[in-house]
Amino acid sequence: MAPLPSPQQLRYLVALADLGHFGRAATACTVTQSTLSAGIIALERQLDASILERGPAKRPVFTPLGLELVGRARAALGALSAVAETAAAARDPLTGPLRLGIIPTIGPFLLPRLMPALRRAFPRLRLWLREDLTDRLTEDLQGGRLDLLLLALPANLPDTETLRIAEDPFVAALPQEHRLLEQPQLSLAALGGERLLLLEDGHCLRDQALSACALPGAGGGDAFAATSLHTLVQMVAGGLGITLLPRLAVTGGVLAGAPVVLRPIDSPPGMVMGRTLGLAWRGRSPRAAEFRSLAPVIAEAIAAA
Amino acid sequence: MAPLPSPQQLRYLVALADLGHFGRAATACTVTQSTLSAGIIALERQLDASILERGPAKRPVFTPLGLELVGRARAALGALSAVAETAAAARDPLTGPLRLGIIPTIGPFLLPRLMPALRRAFPRLRLWLREDLTDRLTEDLQGGRLDLLLLALPANLPDTETLRIAEDPFVAALPQEHRLLEQPQLSLAALGGERLLLLEDGHCLRDQALSACALPGAGGGDAFAATSLHTLVQMVAGGLGITLLPRLAVTGGVLAGAPVVLRPIDSPPGMVMGRTLGLAWRGRSPRAAEFRSLAPVIAEAIAAA
């Protein structure tokens, strides 16, 4: 009943919305300005809807309906290219560009081992990396600016699939000549009595460490928040307190010779204190099957200490 | 980089998948068989993917990849028509066909009042009705076979938006000359001692009644499950036990002169025993704004006793 808009016209529409300029949008679509102008007009006529404020001809201003149509157009183009991507992924699994997001408490310690392993396993994979906090990564994932995330689970996002890859237990890091060093392994109760140094807010590791020690999140407006695990280790070495480090960071060389001593944590039986590393991707991604087959390689890179 | 498939070709693909026959699919698309055949072949060539098992020429058999592409194609066509629908909905709100699903414990008691009210408020709305259990309605909603549901909340479905419309308190229905009739209103404890008659499994009202009385779901393999509220009332009248009825059903005439006596339920202060009626629609529906403006009319029809 209703004629479907052509993908071409929708491309014109989103390009115009992105660039706010007919000429530049036309260039981006590799067509001439007249073509793009006619395309927008044709779209308005076919949909019987006014998309642009067509008063005095100046910079294009979108109507409210126009803005909503832009969003729908983006979704439609995404669904359309998902068809093509599905075919491409089935033809050549794990080739071509893949935009991977990693959290800062994994990236620096795993990538030196992971990248060569991936290059060996999937030579035709072109990996683009972005390191950021979980919140921003998930935002970019859902916005389609990233394809895959490597982070700490649970992520618990809508329309997102996750895959557990490895457990990463916490170990306690203490300054040399700390009184708790007499004990071969530390209980949670003992840790609770110490000044626990943490990463700054936004790092998921911060919350995980707090919950591991059963401490309230808002506990103590500590000005001791570190910006990276490296600086955190330096603060421990300086005697400011103790901290919890993921084993991955330790095997990844976060200590770097700092005068810090590690002690395992005396976990309750059957329950290990630590975090779960995993992958996350859009549930509708055409490349879900590819991502799943990526997991063993990553798990091996994590295990290889 | 990857050329997008044309909507036309995707239509051919899904039609072929639905009908399993080139000629019939072509007819459904109002093109000739040669056009559809060429379209499918062109699609396979453009995507560089084999969609059909092209062995001995007989009935079309889809490859696994082909089946997945059909699903993607459906999604893409849906997203594409969502663009057109958004424009159409903005142009003429609450006109055209609307496929509404209603649960059986609402439909018979509300529709006689609701339909005239809707017809008065939105004369150009063409309402298609389907009455079924919650599970099947939600399935059809997410499958795109229904646009809107009227049911008891919470539905708690992914990708689904809901809107509270009205509270529908429960009243107790007892046989005449029942010993509990001495009391002007009944406590939950008193109800718990009686034989509670319920609808058969699958009706959400059954679970709501059970949880209202704080009874376990699997409690008692009762062969007393009724198939509708009407038969439930007859069973109460026959002295088999008592039951809870939503007030909407009572004002809707479920008693129909049956020898049954109603008593309000002595609710804990501030908390009313009952169910919440509401609307549900796909979160991505282009007509979400329309559905929201439908709510007041429905609420009024419920309130008008």
Place this chain on the structure above:
DNA sequence: ACAAAACGATTGGCTTAATCGATGGCACCG
């Protein structure tokens, strides 16, 4: 304030691509 430049809409001519009707090749049925 005036001229120049920038911007988007319009027009006419062209090329590409989709569709049709007819035909060919292949299995399966009677």
Place this chain on the structure above:
DNA sequence: CGGTGCCATCGATTAAGCCAATCGTTTTGT
């Protein structure tokens, strides 16, 4: 062994999309 149903192929036709050039406004520069 011919008949029938079904899908692929071929050439002609038509419609749609695109470009280059131009026009009418608006904005900018001095």
